[in-house]
Each structure stands twice: as structure tokens, then as C-alpha cells.
Amino acid sequence: MNTTVNKPDRQAQDDEISLKELILKLKEWYRYLLSRWRVIVLAGAIGGLLGFLYAYLKKPVYTAECTFVLEEQGNGGGLGQYAGIASMVGIDLGGAGSSGIFQGDNIIELYKSRSMIQKTLLSKGNFNDKQGLLINRYIEANGLKQEWAEKRELMEISFDIPKDQFNLQNDSVMGIIVNDIKKNYLTVSKPDKKLSIISVKVKSKDELFAKEFTDKIVENVNDFYIQTKTKRSLENLQILQKQADSVRHVLNLSIGGAAAAIDANPNANAAMQILRAPSQRRQVDVQASSAVYGEVVKNLEIAKISLRKETPLIQVVDRAVLPLEKDRTGKAKGIALGGFLFSFLTVIGFLFNKAYRKILE
Template structure:
């Protein structure tokens, strides 16, 4: 019993000694660091100066933002009663089907697709009255041609040619730029998940590039979205329009033929019924063509309603305008952060050197 008590007392004493030694060590290190305060302060001043210099030389970043609301009409509804009528002539109005390949937040991913960004980069915009490709503006603002000067052929590479003439170098450079824009320039989000408002932001050190790229990609993506959503209904509408024009031409011809047949025998003998046959045939053709034309015209109007119903409403709320929102690095903030970071690194170096010397001793 006494032995166990003694062991517990020894453990308690060891713990007390260990804690005491820890406190003494901390004091010792603290005194040592205070003895080196001049070096640490000098490192902090140098770090603050470097931070101030970074903030002074760093170009501001401009943010162009475009917000729009997306509203999609559901399918079906009041057009369901016309679906059977349209199907009689082999026309599918798309009533009751799905809303298409783009649903929900898929339009956000469409903004980040390689094809949409590529199409936007190869679009021309006006910069101070001069038409210029957005990709050329990107290359100029990032001084890529200076970096390419050591590589044969890249500094003279031109994108102002038909895309069918692009070589492997063109496609490779475009892929690199698209990835950079996706990772560092372009942000697409829904600020409020409950609403259908979508925000498109482009950040760049080139104010004009940010503004023009934002407007162009919003236009390209939204046009592609609407065309894809309404593609089936548009094709149906074009088919019905061609049918209506064709039937109308036949009807006009039948009406003219009936009039010509009557004019051929203006004073036909009532006893000679055979003389009335040509005009009666023409009349039958007119009546048949009129009935077909009425039905086709009715289906054409239904198709127009269907197209309007399936066309999503995209209403731009805010467009980017000059001057854009500017984000600069605060000189005082960078001075303080630079001083803290370099001072902390100097403390680590000093402690490491002291520990290293003690190990060698």
C-alpha cells in the first residue's frame, strides 16, 4: 500500500518538474528572442516595405458582372387538347414531354463549357473604335507574345483567320486560355438558390476585356440555350409553314382552274350536262384544297403557340458598364501583412539555428 502511494507521489513530482521545466524553457526562449529583437524588427520592416512595393506595383483587378433572370414555361397545360389534332397530320408539338436537355442549373455549366468560351474568345469586339478579337486582347493584356518570343512561330501566330485553317498550335493555345479563364477569370453562380437569377462575373486586370467578354459570353450562351430549347418546335413550325404554302399554292391553282373552266363555256346548253363536268371537277378540287388548307393553318397557329410557350424568358437585369468595380490591394494592409509574415519567418529561422547549435553541442 505504501509502495503504490510512493509511486503516485513520484509521478506527481515528475509532472510538476516537467511543467516547471516547460515554463522555464519558454521564458528562456522568450528572453533569447527579445535579445534578437533588432534582427526581427529589421525583418519586419523589410517585409513591410516589400508588401508596400507589391501593393504599389500590382495592377488593380476589375470585375464585370451581368445578372439576368431565367424563366422557363412548363410543357403540357392548355396545349394538351390540341396535341391529338396536330398528330392527325403527323406533327408532334412536343406537348407533355420533358423540358429538354437543359434543365435547372445546367445553363451554369454551359457557361463553363469549352465550346462557349472558345466561341466568345474568337468573337470580335470594339476596343476604342477598333475591331479586335477577344483572344488577341487577352494575349496582349497578359503579354504572352513576349513570353512566346523565344519559341519559333508562336510570336507571329494569328487568330484572325478562318477557323478551318487553324493548326494544332492554335487549338493548343485556345485550350490553355480556356482553362485559365475557367479557373481565374469566370465565375457563374446563383446568388439565391430559391430564385432564378444568375450572376456572371469576369475578373481581369484589363477593364475593357472584362466588360466585353462578359457581354459577349452572356449573349452567346443565352442564344444557344434558347435555340436548343426550341429546336424541335422550330422545326415543326417550319414543316407546317412549308405545307401551308404548298396547299395555298394548290388552292390558288384550283380556284384559277375553276374560273377558266366556267369561262370556257359561259353559255352552256342546260341539256348538255357533260359541258359542266370540267367546272364541277375544279369546284371539287377547290373545296378539298380549302378543307386541307384550313386544317394545316389551324395546326400552324398551334405550332406557333407551342414555340412561344417553349421559348424560355431570359431578361437581363444588370449589364456591366464603365467604370467597373475595382479591387486594389491596400498599401497599409500589405505593409502590415508583409511585416508580420517576414518577421514570423525570421523568428522561425532564429529558433531553428539555436536548436541546431544545441544539438551540435
């Protein structure tokens, strides 16, 4: 008689034994942890107390937010018909048909550039009715002077000097602060990719610094953006304005010369045509100057249209207003998180200790 157990039956039996052993092992661990419940509860209580102290002592983080709408007009279209007219007299209207320096979301990258952040830090803000540099407020709020107590060259550092007088220490400290603001303070984004609304957020434990820094960086970056976008058109407009003033001056001289020539021979003999030549030459000068002046003025007006068309519209929607939004860990949340964390770590420690002893047996 064949008493050999079939292979599938043996596999099922082994699986049943393994499952039974697992259940027994879990019960053993549970009874072990239950015997240590006092220690686990004590660890949870200590963790809850530490969580409460953390929530109580931790300074809140303030968030200042400014949102604005950026709208840029197309550079082609209606000005195309004027570009040809202007090119006939050798005038470049600047931007007619070009895409400009900035495109799309590049203004967001401007906010993260060192030059803009540095310019903002060197701007003056209003702190409790007192004017002061933002970088000095940052140093004070973060207690950097205490960290520099043993470094004389840093203790004597000053940013209340012209930028071109900065030394190596100034540039070094400025670089560290700029990087810290880029990583931990400043956030620039488009909440909705389909819209032209841009949000600028600054988080800081210093409420006044967060508000002032937000206001200043929005002002600095947006002004720089507009100036750069319209730089070429503005330069062309200034050139055309100088040309118009110059031609107008020549026209005035020509008109005066024609009048003087007529006054020199008020009753010229009709038989002596040579006497009329000076006044006729002056009249020709007046007509030529008038024609040139009219063309320059026309192109000057076209350049003004081009400048207005290339100037982006930046309209602030919401500014940072005191009191700012405050992010602070609640005391109940601190107690719950601290208690859970310490209890969990204690349980893990007991299980690890029991497993280690089993291995050594």
C-alpha cells in the same frame, strides 16, 4: 515505518515538475527572443517595406459582372389538347410533353464549354474606339508575344483568319488560353439556389477585356441556348409553313380552274348534265383543298404557340459598366502583412536554431 510514496502522489509530483520545467523553458525562450529584438524588428521593417512595394507595383484586378434571369415555360399542360389534333394529320408539335435538351442549371455548363469560350475569344470587341478580336487583346494584355520571342512559329501566329483555316499552333494556343480563362478568369454561378438569377463574372487585370468578354460570352451563350431549346419547334413550324403555302397554291389553282370551267359553259343546257361535270369536279377540288388548308393553318397556329411557349425568357438584370469594381491590396495592408510575416519567420528561425543547438550539446 513505510516511507514509500503512493503512486498517485508520485504522479502528481511528476506532473508538477513537468509543468515547472515547461514554464522555465518558455521563460528561457522569451529571454532569448528578447535579446534578439533588434533583428526581429529589422526583419519586420524589411518585410513591411517589401509589402509596401508589392502593393504599390501589383496591378489591380478588375471584376466585370453580368446578372440575368432565366425563366423557362413548362412544355406540357395547355398544349396537350393540341398535340392530339396535330397527330391526326401526322404532325409533331415538338416539345409537347418532352423535357427538352437542357434542364435546370445546364446553361451554366455552357458558359464553361470550350466552344462558347472560343467563340467569344474570336468575337470582336470595342477597345478605346478600336475594334479587335478579344483573343488578340488577351495576348497583348498578358505579354505572350514577349514570351514567344524565341519561337518563330508562335510569333507569326494569327487568329484573324477563318476558323476552318486554323493550324496546329492556332488550336494549341487557343486550348491553353481557354483553360486559363476557365480556371482564372470566368466564374458562373447562381447566387441563390432558390432563384433563377445567374451571375457571370470575369476577373482580369485588363479592365476593357473583362467588360467586353463578359458582354460577348453572355450574348453568345444565351443566343445558343435559345436557338437549341427552340430548334425542334422551329423546324416543325417551318415545315408547316411550307405545307400551308403549298396547299394555298393548290387551292388558288382549284378556284381558278372552277371559274374557268364555269366560264367555258356560262349558259349550259339544263338537260345536258354532262356539261356541268367539269365545273362540279373543280368545285369538289376547291372544297377539299379548303378543308385541308384550314386544318394545316390551324396546326400552323398551334406550332407558333408551341414555339413561343418553348422559347425561354432571358432578361438581363445588370450589365458590366465602366469603371469596373477594382480589387487591389492596400498599402497599409501590404505593410502590415509583410511586417508580420517576416517577423514571424524570423522568430521561428531563431527558435529552430536554439533547439538545434540544444540537441547538439
